[in-house]
Amino acid sequence: MSIYEAVIGLEVHVQLKTKSKIFCGCPANFGADPNTQICPVCCGYPGVLPVVNRAVVEGLVRSALALDCRINKHSVFARKQYFYPDLPKNYQISQYELPLAENGHLQVKVDEQSRDIRIHRIHLEEDAGKLLHAIGSRPLDYSLVDLNRTGVPLMEIVSEPDLRTPEEAAAYLSHLRAVLRYVGVSDCDMEKGSMRCDANVSIRPSGAQGLGTKTEVKNMNSFRSVREAIAYEIDRQTLVLDSGGRIVQETRLWDAQNNVTQSMRSKEEAHDYRYFPDPDLVPLNLSDQYLEELQKSLPELPEARSARYVEKFGLSSYDASVLTAEKKLADFYEEGLKGFEGKMQKEAAKPLANWLTTELLGRLHAAKKEIEESLVSPESLAALVALVYKGAVSGKSAKVVFDEMFVNGGEPAAIVNQKGLGQIDDEKQISEWVDEIILVNDKAVQDIKSGKTSAMGALVGGVMRKSKGRANPQIVNRILHKKFSQ
Ligand SMILES: [Zn+2]
Structure with a gap:
């Protein structure tokens, strides 16, 4: 059996807490009736033009500054081709070649050991809608689509593959959440979906420099899932390699009920998405003054x-x-x-x-x-x-x-x-209690007299009980010692 080390990178999607969506004025909050928070822009009607929400850019830049990133003053929106009914225009507006922020850092602490995890990039994108294939537990023979979430602002934070253990991955996520909550840009609630995490996991012989073939693990919706899914995936890949097999590059879904990851589809390569700059959106150009103001606004x-x-x-x-x-x-x-x-x-x-x-x-x-x-x-x-x-x-x-x-x-x-819980300092009262306790504790009294001073504790305890915990223990001790030294 070989000794492997894991190489883990996380892609974290965080919903930015803004009033409206990223490219239109529809409300961005969750929980409304299906398809009540939509308009021609987020539904991708022909001829509409997206306009970027200022608060979204501000949220990302403030987060990126808090994560010690370099802000690209010039950045560009790109179309990512995506053929699925939850995004009706058949592409997702994202950022590709020129993201808003790159080269950040986050300190991660596990068992008092601190490590610096590099952040590769942070970019903006729009969320997709939600497909429903069942109502409650009843499966449907058709699918329903709710576009309320289409166009909700997301930032994607991509780490370098610097994480080595499931515990480090969870610690990274937890510290990332803390920082973003401090900045106030998101609730980062994994259970509610305002923070989502995919993990790229591969293994290699300990000490090797190259990277093994990775799988992408999705569908982890709690910190515990992240830890368990990554641990499972490391074990699974180890077994495959040890039995002479090869790792297949693919996307795998975490099944929290059965505690396994399952193959979902072969993993797309970037060129599958046919990225190109979105001609409907002007590039973002940020001034030094704007960035300075945002830097000053950080807590x-x-x-x-x-x-x-x-x-x-x-x-x-x-x-x-x-x-x-x-x-x-x-x-x-x-x-x-x-x-x-x-x-x-x-x-x-x-x-x-x-x-x-x-x-x-x-x-x-x-x-x-x-x-x-x-x-x-x-x-x-x-x-x-x-x-x-x-x-x-x-x-x-x-x-x-x-x-x-x-x-x-x-x-x-x-x-x-x-x-009536105040401490009793009245020496006369305490002295009376001490006398009463001495009278009924012959054994302890004999022990103390024969030099076993540890028996004093029993008498102190007795007085404290008698006073319902209110006697000043220092005075109790002093009086008891005085009585036995006489
Ligand atoms: Zn809209």
């Missing part, structure tokens, strides 16, 4: 933000990367940190990060809710962290307060009062 991106959290707040790079993976999460965190001033901010940074990533995100995840639906506001979460820090409430009681905030909202201080 702080996840890597920069993560580095700032490590530097300024002393977070671990793991915590920082969890917090900055989603812009809305990082915004929530920083909004909360505003509740602390000066030096306190650094002290609160780690506990606030913990409360946010473990407690709040965990509960939201279990309730299948997004952070914007959270009844716990950044301010109230920060106020809870402050109460714990000041010792006004024990860590255990804080969880009870948090539960109440999560379900009904509200301010932590008010909940502490209302539920």
Whole structure:
């Protein structure tokens, strides 16, 4: 058996979130009744002329700048011949020889190992419509076509074949999604189809330089599918080569139900598409000033933000990367940190990060809710962290307060009062509890007296239970130690 390495490149289609389609004024949103968002332009009537949507160009350029691409100030639209009923004019307007952007980069991290993945190009194109071959589970002996999606703006982001494992491919996709969401150009929702991914997969003997014959895997509509489909395809190709066979260049579909890829058709070569410049559209010429303005409009991106959290707040790079993976999460965190001033901010940074990533995100995840639906506001979460820090409430009681905030909202201080959860510092009261616990714990008392100080824990635990978790544990400890040292 030979040792192979995989060579993987991804072609990612991202729907740009614009009000209207790429070449006409029809709405670009999903979910409307079939064929209600169409016009002569997107239906390809004879004699119509497409006009490019400014917001689409802006969306692509901002994405490309965020991905460190070179922008081609001069780019051209091309016709890609395509004979299928979901694009009635029988070609797709795309870009071929002169795409809007080339030569980008994206850092990908797997198991704390960072690698730079090159982006070959990013170009604009229009989406095709949708064909229906069944209604529900009932197959039709004809096909229906819905052209609402025809002409919806897409950008295609093509990576170089720099990825080596299914995990790297998934990490690339996930980081790409994070960057594009930061830029605000797309929801990048794979389940809803606003982000779609095809993978080119080949294998070669480890250490070889040339490329093996590749297959293109399609129909992966979740991050998990991407990982599993690529892993399956690598195994399949390995088996073929090891048994003396040859890989056939073809397109294969991922079948998520049976966890296999299946041959769909032999893969087209670029010359099959008969690309040529679209004579109906003028080339795009972008000015330096326009590009500078778009560059300035970019937000702080996840890597920069993560580095700032490590530097300024002393977070671990793991915590920082969890917090900055989603812009809305990082915004929530920083909004909360505003509740602390000066030096306190650094002290609160780690506990606030913990409360946010473990407690709040965990509960939201279990309730299948997004952070914007959270009844716990950044301010109230920060106020809870402050109460714990000041010792006004024990860590255990804080969880009870948090539960109440999560379900009904509200301010932590008010909940502490209302539920009587404040920490008890009254030494006389604590001393009485200690005496009661000592009386009923002969075994532990004997153990401590014979030098087994670890038995002290049982007594502390007893006092804490007696006080329903409200006794200040430092005072409990101090009083207990005093009693046994006498
Ligand atoms: Zn239209």
